[in-house]
Amino acid sequence: VxxxxxxxxxxxxxxxxxxxxxxxxxxxxxxxxxxxxxxxxxxxxxxxxxxxxxxxxxxxxxxxxxxxxxxxxxxxxxxxxxxxxxxxxxxxxxxxxxxxxxxxxxxxxxxxxxxxxxxxxxxxxxxxxxxxxxxxxxxxxxxxxxxxxxxxxxxxxxxxxxxxxxxxxxxxxxxxxxxxxxxxxxxxxxxxxxxxxxxxxxxxxxxxxxxxxxxxxxxxxxxxxxxxxxxxxxxxxxxxxxxxxxxxxxxxxxxxxxxxxxxxxxxxxxxxxxxxxxxxxxxxxxxxxxxxxxRANIVLVVDTSGSMRGDKIEEAKAGLELFLSRLLNEDRVAMITFSSTPEVVVPMGELTENRLQLQGAIQNIEVTGQTAMYDALREARRVLEADIEDRNRINAIVLLSDGADTAQTSTFQDVQNDFNETDISIFPIAYGEDAEKEVLQQIADFSRTLLISGGTGDINKVFENLSRYF
The missing domain is CATH 3.40.190.10 (Periplasmic binding protein-like II)
Structure with missing residues (x-):
């Protein structure tokens, strides 16, 4: 063994x-x-x-x-x-x-x-x-x-x-x-x-x-x-x-x-x-x-488009809660959901202050619409840049998605340009057997991280392992 x-x-x-x-x-x-x-x-x-x-x-x-x-x-x-x-x-x-x-x-x-x-x-x-x-x-x-x-x-x-x-x-x-x-x-x-x-x-x-x-x-x-x-x-x-x-x-x-x-x-x-x-x-x-x-500043960016319906989103909720439970109270976390447009559902704050709000937002996730992934990543960067109080922290985005951007209001090049001069690491999770990994791999590559793959059967383990990066 x-x-x-x-x-x-x-x-x-x-x-x-x-x-x-x-x-x-x-x-x-x-x-x-x-x-x-x-x-x-x-x-x-x-x-x-x-x-x-x-x-x-x-x-x-x-x-x-x-x-x-x-x-x-x-x-x-x-x-x-x-x-x-x-x-x-x-x-x-x-x-x-x-x-x-x-x-x-x-x-x-x-x-x-x-x-x-x-x-x-x-x-x-x-x-x-x-x-x-x-x-x-x-x-x-x-x-x-x-x-x-x-x-x-x-x-x-x-x-x-x-x-x-x-x-x-x-x-x-x-x-x-x-x-x-x-x-x-x-x-x-x-x-x-x-x-x-x-x-x-x-x-x-x-x-x-x-x-x-x-x-x-x-x-x-x-x-x-x-x-x-x-x-x-x-x-x-x-x-x-x-x-x-x-x-x-x-x-x-x-x-x-x-x-x-x-x-x-x-x-x-x-x-x-x-x-x-x-x-x-x-x-x-x-x-x-x-x-x-x-300590870390982390923005959770969660795909809530229509393709996440059913067991996928329910298992993802459990994984997200496990991830939060493993972070330090002094870590600062925000949460963005995205379908056709991104929305900052929980602003950046220490977990001592917003843990319950994050847990509530996770449980209240509803799925619908398209996949504005690029817009969501650009919004996550703005949240991090605006709310970073201590530069001596790990600055990261955790992206959970099962597909490529379908909203097409921003481009991959727009995202890459936004992140070129930052110290922000993006950790993409390709969620589900049918996940479109090509773009997510490209995001991991320019961010110099790794693409993590998981499905409904092992998403908890994925989030447990990912929590060890912070």
Missing amino acids: RKSSGAARTEIKQGALKTTVWSPSSSVWLEVLKQETGNTNVAVSSKPMLLTPVVISMWKPMAEALGWPNKQLGWSDLLALINEPEGWAKYGHPEWGKFSWGHTDPEISTTALSTVLAEFYAATNKSRGLTEADVQADSSQQFLRQLGLGIKHYGYDTVVFSENMKKYGISYISAFPMEEITLIDFNKSAPPTPLVAIYPREGTFWHDNPFIVMATATQEEQEAAAKFYDFLYSSESQTAAMQFGFRPANTQVAIGEPISTQFGADPNQPQTLLEVPQSSVLVAAKNAWAANRK
């Missing part, structure tokens, strides 16, 4: 997933599971299977502009660049704009959890012994918030970020924390601009892809699991795994290709390793990230 590490730990905790062997990306998740269940004996054994360090991937020209490879870069360099009013212009590249980076959700992403822990270690100038007091210190949380100001948007999957970097190149984001194996895989595709691995000078973590035998396993299953682990740990198996970019956990196996500078990696790094803190600190760090993550 293939699941994200965080999602698997949640299902194991809830009893929904029963497994003999669990292999998350990092043994950190076993400690989280122990803390959250209060059961320190949830597993009978845990052994490393394959290794890969967490790195900050950065476009090679950008890293070189900062002094790499002669200078070892770290979190403090990123923070200085985020706070630099001139952005990349200070380093002779005004065309790159401001430094921006991406961040996945530590509730489900191992790389994100390791990144958050590394940020707290950097904030405290420690490499060992991170405590709950360290995490809760005002200076540490301020460090986290300041780094967050450079985030373009969040996400639920490192692979999605990697694919977007491959598709949109250097204009998408400047940097993104990922596993070294993901960076190697990226560079194997010979992109026009390669990524290089920054092993932060403050330190980083190994992801050990542990082979965890759960306590629910029978004696026979435990014996079979032990034999399987011996096979996976053998020199032959470890060497075979290396071709995919993993480093061997078996120290008898020498590191070789593709873990090399040819693919953006450095086999002699990392030099500084961070200690995995106690389980209570892991949970505290995860909670601190949630409390301090960058």
Whole structure:
């Protein structure tokens, strides 16, 4: 069964997933599971299977502009660049704009959890012994918030970020924390601009892809699991795994290709390793990230044309309410519906003030008319531009539609011209099996986001995943 590490730990905790062997990306998740269940004996054994360090991937020209490879870069360099009013212009590249980076959700992403822990270690100038007091210190949380100001948007999957970097190149984001194996895989595709691995000078973590035998396993299953682990740990198996970019956990196996500078990696790094803190600190760090993550200004743009009748609109309503429930109270949200013309049904405001109004507007949606999608997007931009009080927020439009514009009062080019000089990201959802995806994909492309597809059967999951972008 293939699941994200965080999602698997949640299902194991809830009893929904029963497994003999669990292999998350990092043994950190076993400690989280122990803390959250209060059961320190949830597993009978845990052994490393394959290794890969967490790195900050950065476009090679950008890293070189900062002094790499002669200078070892770290979190403090990123923070200085985020706070630099001139952005990349200070380093002779005004065309790159401001430094921006991406961040996945530590509730489900191992790389994100390791990144958050590394940020707290950097904030405290420690490499060992991170405590709950360290995490809760005002200076540490301020460090986290300041780094967050450079985030373009969040996400639920490192692979999605990697694919977007491959598709949109250097204009998408400047940097993104990922596993070294993901960076190697990226560079194997010979992109026009390669990524290089920054092993932060403050330190980083190994992801050990542990082979965890759960306590629910029978004696026979435990014996079979032990034999399987011996096979996976053998020199032959470890060497075979290396071709995919993993480093061997078996120290008898020498590191070789593709873990090399040819693919953006450095086999002699990392030099500084961070200690995995106690389980209570892991949970505290995860909670601190949630409390301090960058806030968002979001306009929900909802298609209420005639083609949305029946189950489609009813399931969409449930998905929209789920999306709202996952946002922070300090996030600011507006809602526009559109059929033949767009209408701002809920003006921009903090969810502490307008959550009930938004919920009421969602339940009162009625469908009729044509699809003035382009007009609605242009109106959403006006709402965002007029009501942005804090520029240090993620600014985004969530567009739910099943078709192309049929009102034809604005053109696609009008929309593109409106958004060319903004920092607003548009996340289009192609809703339904019969959704006309071509135009929605074009919108995602010029906004440098991704097209998300969903139907009545999975629209709740679509909105749950989308909520992790904010």
